[in-house]
Amino acid sequence: MDSPTPSQPKPKRSFKSPFAFPRNCVYRPLRQIHNTERNQKLPADQPTYFTLNAPPSLLPAKKYSDISGLPAPYVDPHSKLRYANAEEYSNMQHMPSDIINGYLTLRGYTSAVG
Numbered sequence: 001m002d003s004p005t006p007s008q009p010k011p012k013r014s015f016k017s018p019f020a021f022p023r024n025c026v027y028r029p030l031r032q033i034h035n036t037e038r039n040q041k042l043p044a045d046q047p048t049y050f051t052l053n054a055p056p057s058l059l060p061a062k063k064y065s066d067i068s069g070l071p072a073p074y075v076d077p078h079s080k081l082r083y084a085n086a087e088e089y090s091n092m093q094h095m096p097s098d099i100i101n102g103y104l105t106l107r108g109y110t111s112a113v114g
Contacts, residue, residue, distance in 0.1 A: 066103040067091065080109060 030049075037048045047055065065072040065084040072082035076092060079100045083089050092100070 066107055080104060080111070082107075 033049055037050065042048065063072050063082055064070065065088060066081045067088050068084055070084040072084045074084070074089070075082050076089065079092060079095075081092055081100060081103055083092060
């Protein structure tokens, strides 16, 4: 096999090329981002990398069962507890009201009626 001459370029072997960042992308370390955000005078309502107060999500909140913690597509209209399957529903029918109220307070449910 003949070796490539100076006038011939080496054949490109993509499987041997190391990872390279794109040339038009600027990568900054986290410390540099923090320093630039701290030095800028940004409005208080604009979120940055280091603020905890971000705007609320536009996606609806996921609902989970009050008993098992599984995703709950059902709500009992009488007790307002969320449940995931028929077995949980049958267990809820035999619960005393103080335990049901305990589950509702853990979830943070407040009734509109009072």
